[in-house]
Amino acid sequence: LAQKYNGDGLSKIYEGVIYSRYVGLLLELKTLEHYYKLGYKILQSGRELFDANGLYISELDVVVQSPEGVVSVVEAKSARVGLPKEEVLRDKVVYKLETYKKFQAQLDAMIGRKFDAVVFSMDVAIDPAAARSGRLTAQDMRKLDLVEFLRSQETSLSQRYGFPVSFLFLQSGPPGAGQGRPSRRR
Numbered sequence: 001l002a003q004k005y006n007g008d009g010l011s012k013i014y015e016g017v018i019y020s021r022y023v024g025l026l027l028e029l030k031t032l033e034h035y036y037k038l039g040y041k042i043l044q045s046g047r048e049l050f051d052a053n054g055l056y057i058s059e060l061d062v063v064v065q066s067p068e069g070v071v072s073v074v075e076a077k078s079a080r081v082g083l084p085k086e087e088v089l090r091d092k093v094v095y096k097l098e099t100y101k102k103f104q105a106q107l108d109a110m111i112g113r114k115f116d117a118v119v120f121s122m123d124v125a126i127d128p129a130a131a132r133s134g135r136l137t138a139q140d141m142r143k144l145d146l147v148e149f150l151r152s153q154e155t156s157l158s159q160r161y162g163f164p165v166s167f168l169f170l171q172s173g174p175p176g177a178g179q180g181r182p183s184r185r186r
Contacts, residue, residue, distance in 0.1 A: 117163055119166050
């Protein structure tokens with residue numbers, strides 16, 4: 001199909017879809033690696049939740065258990081394009097938190113124990129810690145603003161949903177796309 005439709009305008013669409021899936025997969029793998037290196041136990045990865053009628057509800061990207069026994073649902077989300085902060089919060093974070101809250105009992109049953117926290121592993125295409133030490137473009141500044149905005153929402157989201165909510169920022173882009181160290185350990 002790619003050869004058949006190449007050059008007819010559709011090539012950019014499928015290139016975008018493939019790139020998006022590639023970035024998402026890299027972020028999920030980077031998230032697994034991050035927690036594994038910190039000594040966490042990976043309880044689940046990529047498991048799907050269905051309702052009583054067999055309809056899809058959500059996928060759990062990663063479920064981890066800390067060395068201290070804290071079980072966290074970790075949602076890997078890419079926000080590499082310049083979207084408004086409120087849109088990122090609403091469409092990528094609140095949407096998932098609403099789902100987790102609504103189906104908390106089913107998630108706990110699927111995991112085999114109560115989950116204690118939710119972490120959003122985010123790739124905003126910049127390493128916040130490294131970026132502060134160098135020259136920043138206007139686009140980099142918007143991304144850092146998004147990072148600070150999301151971090152500032154942790155307390156209110158935790159209170160609203162009844163479980164700790166936090167953000168982890170990782171660089172997971174394709175090789176040569178400015179990969180860096182994790183900016184924050186959780």
